[in-house]
Amino acid sequence: MIFFEPFQLPFMARALAELVVLGALAGTVGVLVLLRRLAFVSDTLTHTVFPGVVIGHIMAGDGGVFWGALAAGVVTAVLLTLLTARRRVSEDAALAVLLTTLFAVGVVLVSRQTGFTSDLTAFLFGRVLTVTEEQLVQTAVVTVLVVALLAALRRPLLLRAFDPVGARAAGVRVGLLDLVVNVAVALVVVAAVKAVGTILVIALLIVPAAAARALSDRLVVIVPLAALLGAAAGWLGLVASYEASIGYGLRLASGATVVLVLVGLYGLAHAAAFARRRAKLDQARRRVTSEELDVLEAA
Amino acid sequence: MSERAPTLVIDRASVAYGDVPVLEELDGVVHEGEAVALIGPNGAGKSTLIKALLGLVPVVRGRIEVLGTTPAQARRDVAYVPQADTLDPDFPVSVEQVVMMGRYRRIGWLRRPSAADRAEVAGALERVGLAARARDRFGTLSGGQRQRVLLARAIAAGPRMLLLDEPFNGVDAVSQHALLEAIGSLKEQGASVVVSTHDLAIAHLACDEVCLLNRHQFGFGPTGDVLTPERLRATYGGHALELRGDRVIVTQT
Numbered sequence: 315m316i317f318f319e320p321f322q323l324p325f326m327a328r329a330l331a332e333l334v335v336l337g338a339l340a341g342t343v344g345v346l347v348l349l350r351r352l353a354f355v356s357d358t359l360t361h362t363v364f365p366g367v368v369i370g371h372i373m374a375g376d377g378g379v380f381w382g383a384l385a386a387g388v389v390t391a392v393l394l395t396l397l398t399a400r401r402r403v404s405e406d407a408a409l410a411v412l413l414t415t416l417f418a419v420g421v422v423l424v425s426r427q428t429g430f431t432s433d434l435t436a437f438l439f440g441r442v443l444t445v446t447e448e449q450l451v452q453t454a455v456v457t458v459l460v461v462a463l464l465a466a467l468r469r470p471l472l473l474r475a476f477d478p479v480g481a482r483a484a485g486v487r488v489g490l491l492d493l494v495v496n497v498a499v500a501l502v503v504v505a506a507v508k509a510v511g512t513i514l515v516i517a518l519l520i521v522p523a524a525a526a527r528a529l530s531d532r533l534v535v536i537v538p539l540a541a542l543l544g545a546a547a548g549w550l551g552l553v554a555s556y557e558a559s560i561g562y563g564l565r566l567a568s569g570a571t572v573v574l575v576l577v578g579l580y581g582l583a584h585a586a587a588f589a590r591r592r593a594k595l596d597q598a599r600r601r602v603t604s605e606e607l608d609v610l611e612a613a
Numbered sequence: 614m615s616e617r618a619p620t621l622v623i624d625r626a627s628v629a630y631g632d633v634p635v636l637e638e639l640d641g642v643v644h645e646g647e648a649v650a651l652i653g654p655n656g657a658g659k660s661t662l663i664k665a666l667l668g669l670v671p672v673v674r675g676r677i678e679v680l681g682t683t684p685a686q687a688r689r690d691v692a693y694v695p696q697a698d699t700l701d702p703d704f705p706v707s708v709e710q711v712v713m714m715g716r717y718r719r720i721g722w723l724r725r726p727s728a729a730d731r732a733e734v735a736g737a738l739e740r741v742g743l744a745a746r747a748r749d750r751f752g753t754l755s756g757g758q759r760q761r762v763l764l765a766r767a768i769a770a771g772p773r774m775l776l777l778d779e780p781f782n783g784v785d786a787v788s789q790h791a792l793l794e795a796i797g798s799l800k801e802q803g804a805s806v807v808v809s810t811h812d813l814a815i816a817h818l819a820c821d822e823v824c825l826l827n828r829h830q831f832g833f834g835p836t837g838d839v840l841t842p843e844r845l846r847a848t849y850g851g852h853a854l855e856l857r858g859d860r861v862i863v864t865q866t
Contacts, residue, residue: 349704469717476704476711483667483693483776484718531705531750 317549320556329442332450332509333548333572336502337518339457341544343502344523345537346464346495349475354406355394356499357516358413362390363503364512365420367437372423379437380452383507387500390416395493440511440569442552449508456505460498467494472533510569517573518544525576525583543583547576617644620774620805621666626675628658628665634673635661641824641833648796648806650816650836653826654849659809662826663776666807667693680773687774689718692767694777697759702752708762709747712737715769737765740798742791757788764795775799777808781815793819813840 321327347356363383370382390412397408424434464471474481474491482488499519506515526539551572558564558571621643628636636658643649651659664670665677668685679687692715712734713726720726726734738744741761746754751762760780767775780792796806796819810816816823816836823839825831831848832839 466722469714469720469722472706472710473714473717476706476714477695477700479664479669479699480693480695480714482669483688483691484714485688527705532707533705533710536705 316557317553320553320560325443325445326552326556328445328447328450329509329568330549330552332442332445332453333552333568334545335450335453335457336506336509337522337544337546337548337572338541339453339460339505339544340502340515340518341522341526341540341542342461342464342537343498344519344521344544345526345533345540346471346475347499347519348523348527349472350495352495352499353516353520354409355398355496356503356519358394358409359387359390359496359500360503360512360516361413362416363387363500363507364437365416365423367507367512368420368423368433371433371437372427377448379507380449380504383504383512384501386416387504388497391496391500392493395489395496399489399492436511437507438511438513439567440507440509440514442509442568445508453505453509456501460501463494464498467491471495510572514569514573517576518547521573521576521580522547525580528580528583528587543576543579547572547579551575617646619644620647620680621649621807622676622678624676624678626665626672626677628661628670629673630661630670635670635828636665636826637829639675639824639826639830639833641822641830643805643807643822645803645805646800647822648800648808648820649822649824650820651807651809651824651826652811652813652816652840652848653831657827657848659826660778662824663693663778663807663809666774666776667691690773692770692772692775694760694763694767694775694780696779696782697756697763698783700751700759700763702759704752706751707747708738708743708749708751708754709734711751711762712747712765712769715766718770733769733771734765737769738762740768740795741765755785755788757784757792760784761788761791761795764792768795768799772804774805774807777806779809779811781810781812789815813845816840 321330347353363386366382366384366386367379368382369386370378370380373382393412394409397412421434424437427433470481470486470491473484474486474488478488502519503512503515506518510518522540522543523536525543526536529539530536551574552568554575555566555568555571558566619642621641623639623641626639627634639662641649651662653659661670665672666679666684668683668688677684680690713730715737716726716730716733720730735744735747738747741764743758743761743765746758751759754762764777764780775796781789784792793815796808800806808820817840820836822834823836824833825839825844825848827848832844
């Protein structure tokens with residue numbers, strides 16, 4: 315079976331574990347991003363983590379990437395929280411400036427290194443096949459931390475997302491809660507750096523949640539479904555990349571195949587939602603017609 | 614009325630966003646079981662006053678006392694009802710979940726809602742006449758029904774004071790009736806109600822007192838005394854027209 319056989323190789327098994335855990339984590343956090351309409355804020359975080367990755371790499375090699383990303387992620391999560399708490403109108407422009415500035419800093423730093431194209435590619439798009447056991451552990455720890463945090467705060471998070479003023483009126487400390495959310499998103503980006511790179515992680519955050527939302531109106535379904543779709547895309551994307559490389563001699567970056575699988579799943583979810591709406595409409599129409607017939611017969 | 618305890622005391626209070634004063638020199642007292650209507654044109658500061666009563670906008674001069682303490686400390690016993698159309702109709706929550714939010718303070722973060730919490734939620738929905746819609750998604754209800762759900766959320770919190778921001782805007786007659794009934798029964802239980810509205814008829818119908826606002830206070834007192842053509846003209850500037858002696862219509866809100 316092509317769906318299982320590649321993972322007998324240890325590096326493939328590690329890559330699979332990394333992508334499945336990461337997909338589930340990003341899917342879960344993505345629901346929050348969707349509800350709070352934080353797609354652009356999340357995208358900003360993906361870009362601002364980049365210079366941290368580069369600095370970490372310069373200072374301590376591959377082992378420094380996680381910690382550099384973590385430092386940059388937490389710092390920008392704090393900055394973003396302050397920035398978005400103050401103003402509403404020009405927020406987009408401020409985010410765009412922050413995003414591009416820090417990204418440019420990262421590019422400048424990386425371009426001073428030898429072998430810079432290869433490094434740049436790795437930072438931007440990830441290299442999941444070289445994931446080590448240490449990185450797997452890091453991803454697992456981040457996942458447990460973030461999921462536990464969100465589960466503990468689920469009620470204030472829900473209230474704040476649904477009704478911000480009502481949340482403040484009910485005594486929820488909105489500023490602190492927003493910081494927690496931004497840090498959670500930053501942690502997902504940090505965890506994803508090695509496997510899918512800083513750029514593609516935005517798809518991992520947004521797409522599974524959006525697909526799950528298309529399939530259900532209930533959060534108790536949406537959250538696990540988003541996690542499942544994220545994990546499934548990680549697995550199928552990896553299989554696709556492996557098959558292309560072994561079977562057809564095509565080198566496809568697995569981060570990108572994961573994203574493409576995700577987009578495919580998103581399309582399917584919308585098609586299913588559309589079909590279900592049509593079926594309901596037809597059903598309602600049939601009921602009306604049969605009632606009309608009854609009325610006619612009675613007359 | 615005077616033997617009842619005062620629940621809201623406003624004493625020469627001014628409210629400001631940063632350096633920008635929004636409301637100046639307000640005075641008034643509301644007692645247990647009384648309802649006061651905040652009336653004034655758009656931008657008059659009605660919503661700001663409600664936020665000040667919640668402790669979300671600072672009182673820069675004078676004093677506002679809610680339930681015998683500062684607005685921020687009184688929040689536990691105060692329920693806020695936002696305008697339904699300010700909330701995202703696509704948000705994936707059920708009617709029941711929205712009403713349960715009113716219980717969050719009592720439930721805490723981790724505990725599962727108890728049977729008593731569920732009973733309160735069901736009872737609150739019953740009181741606004743929407744028990745049958747408990748499992749529907751919030752956004753599938755009409756504007757007026759959504760407003761009733763938000764009132765049910767406030768009722769489920771068991772408040773001593775209720776603050777409603779424009780609850781009658783764009784609400785159909787059935788929902789308006791249901792809202793008025795529920796507000797009336799809360800008053801009978803001793804809760805104080807502050808409601809901002811454009812609708813003078815509703816102020817007459819549901820409220821004991823009226824506060825006329827437009828940056829300053831143009832009157833605070835029993836509805837019949839305060840809702841006079843002169844005062845309405847003063848509050849609304851040129852946009853209040855007099856009809857046959859004692860009746861007034863407001864041409865621009």
